[in-house]
Amino acid sequence: MDEFELIQNYFNWPLIDPTVELGIGDDAAIFNLDTGYQLVTTTDTLSEGVHFFKDDSPENVAYKSLAVNLSDIAAMGAIAKWFTLAITLPKVDEIWLKKFSESLKETSSKYNVSLIGGDTTRGSLNITITMMGVVEKSKAIKRSGANNGDNIYISGEIGDAALCLKKINEGERPDKAEMVKLNRPIPRLDLGYALNGVASSCIDISDGLEQDLSHIMKASKVGAIIDVQKLPLSQSVVKYIEGNNDWSVPLCGGDDYELCFTAPKNFNSKIINIAKSCKIRITKIGVISDSKNLKIKGYDGHGESYKHF
Ligand SMILES: [Mg+2]
Incomplete structure (x- = not known):
């Protein structure tokens, strides 16, 4: 042929x-x-x-x-x-x-x-x-629009794809639901479109929250404060963390393809309505600061997000 x-x-x-x-x-x-x-x-x-x-x-x-x-x-x-x-x-x-x-x-x-x-x-x-x-025209949500005081949100749950990959690499057999999370990520098109005019910045989490949020910070010239206790996690990721105290799975694990975005504080009720209309869990995980650093409450800094090289 x-x-x-x-x-x-x-x-x-x-x-x-x-x-x-x-x-x-x-x-x-x-x-x-x-x-x-x-x-x-x-x-x-x-x-x-x-x-x-x-x-x-x-x-x-x-x-x-x-x-x-x-x-x-x-x-x-x-x-x-x-x-x-x-x-x-x-x-x-x-x-x-x-x-x-x-x-x-x-x-x-x-x-x-x-x-x-x-x-x-x-x-x-x-x-x-x-x-x-x-x-x-001029309505695209860029990484560079986050402002001091904006809330930081993420869609869905994070860490499942990384946990699945970890299990495979360690010779363990992930269950079917975990394999679906790794192999069939859902592109959040409805949510992205609904956030148009509401979100001040946005990125999809492909390489890990810590790294991808850092891209927003760098482009927007701001810092961020997030709290590990607020991260939206599935039962299996919660169970994994309880056993290992390893927060790097949801913080640094890639492949979830959820959206991480920022929006002014007074848009919080709009965000809640968008979550309802898109039927997606949206969780506030922190706020944008003017420090230029990423502060992660409850995490001591081990683990690294995905590096392409
Ligand atoms: Mg991307």
């Missing part, structure tokens, strides 16, 4: 999005932007052996490749629209490709995003997705 047949067989499904004027098949894709909107774009690569295990299912790999990119669009308060896929394959494995492409198609239709192009090459397994979205 050559490259063109591969694309035709596995990645060229009909698009229903009317904003796509020209999809797969030409030198480039064309899509239409509504006036008054800006294009938001992000790229994430998943490499075998680095971001997923060799024996991970093609369905999970496809899902996660898309979800991590959607999560970045969510963090900007934007609406995800289109994506390209650059896939490097060691060989043409039709069973693997069928499962991968079906999962990609299913996930993209769930989140209403269209595959509009890409590239295929030979090499060790790598999946790069470039996701594009739209946001009303």
Whole structure:
């Protein structure tokens, strides 16, 4: 099978999005932007052996490749629209490709995003997705908008993905729910969009709360005070911490893809309403300070967030 047949067989499904004027098949894709909107774009690569295990299912790999990119669009308060896929394959494995492409198609239709192009090459397994979205002009939520006195919130629960990964690396068998947290993170698109005009800054927690919150602090030139006792944790993470007193799992563990955001204090009731309407747990974990440092109450500083190099 050559490259063109591969694309035709596995990645060229009909698009229903009317904003796509020209999809797969030409030198480039064309899509239409509504006036008054800006294009938001992000790229994430998943490499075998680095971001997923060799024996991970093609369905999970496809899902996660898309979800991590959607999560970045969510963090900007934007609406995800289109994506390209650059896939490097060691060989043409039709069973693997069928499962991968079906999962990609299913996930993209769930989140209403269209595959509009890409590239295929030979090499060790790598999946790069470039996701594009739209946001009303000047309305994107950046990392740089946090102000002294703002509340700091996070969505969902954190630490589960890191705990799952820890168990796998230590030869323990995580339960099914824990595997779902690691392999099927939910991109918080509804929440991100709802926070548009409410949150002063936002980031998705991909590398660990401590590091990702530090990115907000640096970009906003502020500090933060958070309290470990306020972190939203699942029963299994609570149990783990009771046994090990190891707070690095929720503080430094990545892969949760929850949103960490800040908002002015007087927006707290708005945040509570957003949590209700998006049906997502939102927890206030601290406040932005003017110190430029991150103070973590109840944590003595062991553990390190994910470093890419
Ligand atoms: Mg991110």
